[in-house]
Amino acid sequence: MREVAIVxxxxxxxxxxxxxxVAQLAAQAGLEALKDAGAGMKDVEALxxxxxxxxxGSGQRILQQMGQTGIPVVNVANxxxxxxxxxxxxxxxxxxxxxxxxxxxxxxxxxxxxxxxSRGDPATSLEGRVGSYMMPxxxxxxxxxxMRTHGTSQEQxxxxxxxxxxxxxxxxxxxxxxxxPLDEVLNSRVIAYPNTLLMCCPTGDGAAATxxxxxxxxRQFTTQPIKVAASALTSDPFSDRDLTLxxxxxxxxxxxxxxxxxxxxxxxxxxxxxxxxxxATAELLHYENLGLCGDGExxxxxxxxxxxxxxxxxxxxxxDVAPYVDKSYSPKSKAVVNASGGLLSKGHPLGATxxxxxxxxxxxxxxxxxxxxxxxxxxxxxxxxxxxxxxxIHVLQK
Amino acid sequence: xxxxxxxxxxxxxxxxxxxxxxxxxxxDRLFGSRCSNCNTLYVGPRLFCGKCxxxxxxxxxxxxxxxxxxxxxxxxxxxxxVKAPYIAAVVDLPEGVSVNTNIVDxxxxxxxxxxxxxxxxxxxxxSEDKEGNxxxxxxxxxx
Numbered sequence: 001m002r003e004v005a006i007v008x009x010x011x012x013x014x015x016x017x018x019x020x021x022v023a024q025l026a027a028q029a030g031l032e033a034l035k036d037a038g039a040g041m042k043d044v045e046a047l048x049x050x051x052x053x054x055x056x057g058s059g060q061r062i063l064q065q066m067g068q069t070g071i072p073v074v075n076v077a078n079x080x081x082x083x084x085x086x087x088x089x090x091x092x093x094x095x096x097x098x099x100x101x102x103x104x105x106x107x108x109x110x111x112x113x114x115x116x117x118s119r120g121d122p123a124t125s126l127e128g129r130v131g132s133y134m135m136p137x138x139x140x141x142x143x144x145x146x147m148r149t150h151g152t153s154q155e156q157x158x159x160x161x162x163x164x165x166x167x168x169x170x171x172x173x174x175x176x177x178x179x180x181p182l183d184e185v186l187n188s189r190v191i192a193y194p195n196t197l198l199m200c201c202p203t204g205d206g207a208a209a210t211x212x213x214x215x216x217x218x219r220q221f222t223t224q225p226i227k228v229a230a231s232a233l234t235s236d237p238f239s240d241r242d243l244t245l246x247x248x249x250x251x252x253x254x255x256x257x258x259x260x261x262x263x264x265x266x267x268x269x270x271x272x273x274x275x276x277x278x279x280a281t282a283e284l285l286h287y288e289n290l291g292l293c294g295d296g297e298x299x300x301x302x303x304x305x306x307x308x309x310x311x312x313x314x315x316x317x318x319x320d321v322a323p324y325v326d327k328s329y330s331p332k333s334k335a336v337v338n339a340s341g342g343l344l345s346k347g348h349p350l351g352a353t354x355x356x357x358x359x360x361x362x363x364x365x366x367x368x369x370x371x372x373x374x375x376x377x378x379x380x381x382x383x384x385x386x387x388x389x390x391x392x393i394h395v396l397q398k
Numbered sequence: 399x400x401x402x403x404x405x406x407x408x409x410x411x412x413x414x415x416x417x418x419x420x421x422x423x424x425x426d427r428l429f430g431s432r433c434s435n436c437n438t439l440y441v442g443p444r445l446f447c448g449k450c451x452x453x454x455x456x457x458x459x460x461x462x463x464x465x466x467x468x469x470x471x472x473x474x475x476x477x478x479x480v481k482a483p484y485i486a487a488v489v490d491l492p493e494g495v496s497v498n499t500n501i502v503d504x505x506x507x508x509x510x511x512x513x514x515x516x517x518x519x520x521x522x523x524x525s526e527d528k529e530g531n532x533x534x535x536x537x538x539x540x541x
Contacts, residue, residue: 131486
């Protein structure tokens with residue numbers, strides 16, 4: 001296996017594009033990433049295309065827009081980890097020596113489709129009759145498990161929304177760029193307790209792309225190659241309750257172990273993390289799963305200021321956060337979490353998300369993240385989880 | 399032949415494969431399948447074992463009608479045919495397995511539901527399809 005670098009990255013603004021089709025959205029991201037790399041379709045030897053809802057042939061339709069050079073196309077679907085799994089396949093294709101330069105692209109067009117729609121014949125549907133299987137319920141219950149085990153409160157979970165919405169105001173690519181103080185988060189309508197509307201990510205349309213090549217070839221294209229230091233993918237190992245309530249924790253911990261060992265870094269070495277905050281509850285669970293803090297410390301961690309841009313609570317939110325500050329808590333990791341605004345603000349077009357998280361880290365490692373720049377960022381981690389269940393973690397280094 | 403198949407009388411059916419219907423609703427029971435190789439118990443029927451990769455055989459076991467709430471969520475944004483808010487929960491049964499369920503007969507407010515709360519199963523008809531078949535679901539209420 002040889003060293004692999006990212007030389008091009010792009011993300012289109014997530015949102016709703018009723019007048020464009022998904023191949024056009026994806027092609028825009030792909031062509032922008034190529035331009036960013038200073039490369040062209042003639043340099044690209046394969047396309048790894050992540051898309052969940054329009055999977056079959058979607059990569060080929062993207063090339064009909066980007067340039068039909070006849071290269072191999074691999075269409076990838078892996079739940080919410082679709083884009084990051086496409087990236088991982090692209091990474092291995094280069095690391096193995098099979099290709100020198102490839103594109104990993106994620107795209108999705110969801111329109112106004114939410115994650116709550118009824119499926120199949122309503123007469124035989126279990127949804128709402130024998131529990132709930134929709135994502136808001138699953139992540140609501142995952143948060144309740146943390147509440148049960150560690151006494152975490154709805155307010156502590158809500159602080160993740162306050163933080164990420166605050167971060168989003170500096171990200172022009174985010175679907176929403178609107179701040180939400182704690183009382184606004186808590187007073188928005190409940191979707192699935194403890195998550196309120198402002199604690200759920202929006203769905204929408206989007207695309208993101210990266211151009212990946214061997215470290216050797218990267219020198220021809222850029223003076224700022226971003227090294228892919230680790231790529232980990234796990235599925236959920238057997239546990240008694242997992243088949244009833246998907247366990248989003250164990251597979252993330254397993255992936256983190258692999259990623260840290262491969263990259264030779266630990267959570268204390270990370271400058272920033274883009275993690276899968278599909279719901280505010282998930283963000284706090286993943287602080288612990290990624291080792292940014294100890295078990296049961298997630299509530300104290302978000303209130304400590306550590307995961308906020310600048311590693312401190314902005315003055316205007318000090319009052320909101322004060323009741324949840326644990327003065328005896330000292331953060332283990334000062335990694336800024338979800339400088340992009342996270343899925344909670346940026347949006348979550350399923351297939352695009354995994355590549356977008358990686359692109360965001362690339363922007364910061366190059367110092368090109370504008371007003372949301374994590375100062376002097378050298379090591380970043382991108383985490384994505386999809387049910388049931390896939391977890392990817394990529395560690396990127398300057 | 400196709401005609402005779404479509405002319406069968408409507409049935410009463412369990413809405414999930416892990417519910418076994420009795421002669422009357424108070425005889426309905428949840429059941430599990432135990433792997434003869436590694437002893438793992440699953441909810442409902444099972445052909446293969448995800449823990450030991452065994453191919454069975456699996457022994458059917460009737461599960462308790464009483465259990466404890468592991469976790470819950472109060473669902474306010476529900477699918478169109480369901481009345482909201484309602485309580486969705488994971489209930490642990492004494493046999494060591496868990497089931498997804500609705501908790502009913504409690505006002506759906508967080509202060510009314512306790513982790514570890516004891517609950518009891520009952521069943522009722524919840525829907526009917528276009529052919530007139532009726533579907534029975536299980537629910538849990540405070541024990």
